Amino acid sequence: MNKCYIFIFLLLTNLALSQTIITKKNDKEPKTKDIEAVILQDKSDPRALEILQKVNDKYKINSPESLLSYSYKSYEKISIDFDQDSIKAYNDFITKRIDSLKKLPIQPFKAPERKDSIESVNLAKLAGQSKLFLWERASEILYSSQYGEKINILDNKISGLKEPLYELMAFRSNRTQIPKEIKEENRNLYRYFLTDSIDIDGRENYVISFRQTGYRTFADKKKFNGYIYVDKQTYGLKKIESNSKIDNEGSITSIWTLNNGKWFLLKEDYKLKLNNNLLKIGLNSEGKKSKEDKKQDTENNKKFGQYAYATADYFDIKTDIKSNPKNFRGYTIDVKNSDGTQIDQYRTSKLTEREEETYVTIDSLSSRYKLDQKAKALTGLLKGKIRLGIVDFDLARIIGYNKYEHFRLGAGIKLNDRFSKYISPDAYFAYGIYDKKFKFGGGVDIRTTLEKNSFFRLEYFNDVMAAGRFSENLWNFRMKIMNAGVAINNNVFYNYEGFKVSYENDLTNGLTVNIAAKKSKEEALFSYSYKNLGNQFDISSAIITLKYSPNSKNIMTPGGKYTYEQNFPEFYLNYEQGFKGFDGDFNFSRFDALFTQNFKTKLGVTGIRAYGGLIVGDAPIWKNFTMNGLANGRNGFNFNLTSYLGFATMQGGKYYNDKFVGAYLTHRLPWYFKSFGKNVSSFDFIYRGVIGDMKNPEFHQFDFEKLDHLYNEVGLEWNNFLSSQFNLGFFYRVGHYNTSSFKDNFAIQFKLKLLGF
Structure with a gap:
């Protein structure tokens, strides 16, 4: 059975x-x-x-x-x-x-x-x-x-x-x-x-x-x-x-x-x-x-x-x-x-x-x-969870890898609707093999209704993260998994410990809003000082996130909203306001936005990701934006797994900006062929570009570069490579950041097909 x-x-x-x-x-x-x-x-x-x-x-x-x-x-x-x-x-x-x-x-x-x-x-x-x-x-x-x-x-x-x-x-x-x-x-x-x-x-x-x-x-x-x-x-x-x-x-x-x-x-x-x-x-x-x-x-x-x-x-x-x-x-x-x-x-x-x-x-x-x-238990797998009785185990927390912790092992649990239809506590822990330290956190969701996605959340956290990560608030499980390796070659990490309270509500089938207040102590885990003020700061901020996905299809389940069909376009907007009040050290405003679209014409299927960020005011480097390089920066061969916003040929952790705009364009040629097996293969032309600036790079006392010229890489991706479930991509850096070394400019990427566009 x-x-x-x-x-x-x-x-x-x-x-x-x-x-x-x-x-x-x-x-x-x-x-x-x-x-x-x-x-x-x-x-x-x-x-x-x-x-x-x-x-x-x-x-x-x-x-x-x-x-x-x-x-x-x-x-x-x-x-x-x-x-x-x-x-x-x-x-x-x-x-x-x-x-x-x-x-x-x-x-x-x-x-x-x-x-x-x-x-x-x-x-x-x-x-x-x-x-x-x-x-x-x-x-x-x-x-x-x-x-x-x-x-x-x-x-x-x-x-x-x-x-x-x-x-x-x-x-x-x-x-x-x-x-x-x-x-x-x-x-x-x-x-x-x-x-x-x-x-x-x-x-x-x-x-x-x-x-x-x-x-x-x-x-x-x-x-x-x-x-x-x-x-x-x-x-x-x-x-x-x-x-x-x-x-x-x-x-x-x-x-x-x-x-x-x-x-x-x-x-x-x-x-x-x-x-x-x-x-x-x-x-x-x-x-x-x-x-x-x-x-x-x-x-x-x-x-x-x-x-x-x-x-x-x-x-x-x-x-x-x-x-x-x-x-x-x-x-x-x-x-x-x-x-x-x-x-x-x-x-x-x-x-x-x-x-x-x-x-x-x-x-x-x-x-x-x-x-x-x-x-x-089987339906839980659709959401990246394993269900055992009243407990859901988070599959995304079992194992990970980054340049600071190397292998990261952990577990995450959440009490599901079998425990209570309105209250759902959760907790997680992780251990870094290289830094030999435990990280942990916990929280509780309190639902206000069973008719739609509407709940308050209280949480505590003590963890580490790569500096300058683009916000992933309200991203779905597939998008987060695809972007999980974006910091695989970035060793610029910081520690954050504190509390957060938030409220999330689906105003309509396609519009979600999340409002949060956060208080945390954040410390650089690398040699760093901001304006000679040191490397540890208290951050008090309020955050609002909007997600607009008018064509996606959802159903309410006892475990919460389930998106059974993600359709484009989608729009994500985050605004974080830092305060000197409430014992905070800085006033700042941080914005980031992501727009995705996918459409088909007689010339083929075109996909677009347009994204950007801006920070105004005083804030340490990790509140700015890294440019999501995936390359290892060594003189060897560049091979990496694709990520949602990453660059195959860019060195990880090298570039930081306080403002930037980027684009990811892909176009599938209307030419489909069959090598063997039952899968049909095709080719995608891919372009990735990003440009930005840093107003006062001297405020951040550590080794980095601002990216103030257009960074370009172009590629060709073979979908269903040899009729497998993987896509194989070849990328080359062109333009201002091109070097005389072919190895520096060239990279190969693998992508699991089910991750989609």
């Missing part, structure tokens, strides 16, 4: 119905003889590519989101089960196998082995009676060009869980996404052929057959993986059928319907074979298995492999609805009901006996196997 829920977590967060699926009612199929008569070559038919290009070009016009408003309902169901044709054979096999085991002599077992053996038998019987997993969701989708999208969860039901999984409720279907089979970047994964024309519902449609690349024999090239049906008049998608090139590995079908001149997704179905058999059916009573037993187990697991099934029906479509602003308030997703009591009225077909039995059987096992706790 553990493996079953692990798979569901991965399936729903990564696949998210990224492909669409089946029905054949009222649809005429193309003639097989006509299709097979087509002479196939290992390249696509230009006529088919021309049609698909028009489908892409007109996709936004044909999309329902080009309307002023609309609404519809959806019913979705996901399950794990055997292939329907093998269930009877499986039950016969299990019955015979258990009977044969009873005739064997009883073998001595250790307690864990006996438990595993009993569990294996029980689960094997269970799989013959019901599905291994079943989840249903009913939703109402509202859209307004003025207010955006609003999703109301009308009901939700999941086998084995007493409490709803809000993160699961938020998983995305394919209804607003371009299917992968027609995306321009995936053209090299398929070969397309215009093979027929067919009438569907009184409208003429092109039939484009396609097959995946990678067939080894000429005979294989005659096989098709699926068909794309394109409406001749509008170039809207009517239907896509897709099958894996390996028999019985999976099938996907999507169907659209024309309503008010726009193509709404009507139905999705898919069947996906699981790579790992979630239910071991060897049922061998002996502790050690012979080679014959293992071979037989492998054959049985292949024969009775499990599949993930998903269906979605969209109905009650209405256009030009009245867009009442009250209906769009709050987060993107609003949960109206989640106990499963109303799901029956939204089902588009009755549950089968096997599906009904799933709820009964799996629910009975929930307490025994602690399915609620395990499922909650």
Whole structure:
């Protein structure tokens, strides 16, 4: 059962119905003889590519989101089960196998082995009676060009869980996404052929057959993986059928319907074979298995492999609805009901006996196997946490590296909503291998409501940080992880100890504000003096942070707001005001801002990060801005991991400014290719630039330089390098800071693909 829920977590967060699926009612199929008569070559038919290009070009016009408003309902169901044709054979096999085991002599077992053996038998019987997993969701989708999208969860039901999984409720279907089979970047994964024309519902449609690349024999090239049906008049998608090139590995079908001149997704179905058999059916009573037993187990697991099934029906479509602003308030997703009591009225077909039995059987096992706790633990991983009972462990604090501490080991814990829905204490500690010192901190969140993100926070801290770090307030987990190595070659650190009180509130779905007051004692951990006043100061300040992310999609969960889809543009603004009052040593004003945007045109995908900072008044060097160099500064080879705001060729900890502006530009070329495997590769041109100044560098008595000329580096990044999950980048420094040494100017970077732009 553990493996079953692990798979569901991965399936729903990564696949998210990224492909669409089946029905054949009222649809005429193309003639097989006509299709097979087509002479196939290992390249696509230009006529088919021309049609698909028009489908892409007109996709936004044909999309329902080009309307002023609309609404519809959806019913979705996901399950794990055997292939329907093998269930009877499986039950016969299990019955015979258990009977044969009873005739064997009883073998001595250790307690864990006996438990595993009993569990294996029980689960094997269970799989013959019901599905291994079943989840249903009913939703109402509202859209307004003025207010955006609003999703109301009308009901939700999941086998084995007493409490709803809000993160699961938020998983995305394919209804607003371009299917992968027609995306321009995936053209090299398929070969397309215009093979027929067919009438569907009184409208003429092109039939484009396609097959995946990678067939080894000429005979294989005659096989098709699926068909794309394109409406001749509008170039809207009517239907896509897709099958894996390996028999019985999976099938996907999507169907659209024309309503008010726009193509709404009507139905999705898919069947996906699981790579790992979630239910071991060897049922061998002996502790050690012979080679014959293992071979037989492998054959049985292949024969009775499990599949993930998903269906979605969209109905009650209405256009030009009245867009009442009250209906769009709050987060993107609003949960109206989640106990499963109303799901029956939204089902588009009755549950089968096997599906009904799933709820009964799996629910009975929930307490025994602690399915609620395990499922909650898995959803915690989406936020970078491991949940054990009432405690969440912060994955980001386990290990880190910087030039001051070298390896930093630690742990962070936070009491979650199982402890209290309104009060959540937390604490952390860390130990630096090189400086041999402990760092620690703690705090408590006090929520004011369960309807949205709104809480007070009190905290104490005693830690170290690289001087001049750009603010990461309100950044999400992915952004912080990506920027974690920005100080990897910066040894200019300072210690800060003190208290902070803050209040955070989501004013709207896209606007968050955080107001804080902080009192701290801060000390340089390097040779430094500011205006001959020493290297230790008391800082009293107030901070306000704004985050504006109008297109991101959120849902409120018992553990707080969860952003299930981060969309651009985004804007972050921080303003810190230091006071001489309240025992502070300095008056200063510190501003920093970050703007991000990502958009696609016919010339490719362009990403922009524009950021900058300004400090006015008296403040030590760590309140100024370092320029985020990642290079080691030695005469050797520059190799580093990418960071959100870092420069691959710039020496770490070398440049500091009291004002600066920077830009990170990336442009993905509309040329996609496949080396091997299933991933499509592409290239990004990248430019990074920054310029600033320091008004009185002599006030800061330590070895550094101000960066008052434009620093430029250009690069080329190979996405999905050799079809892996990594991007490989090559960067070169140009302009004013270019030197005569190639090694100084050149750097190589690696980036994990899932970190995104």
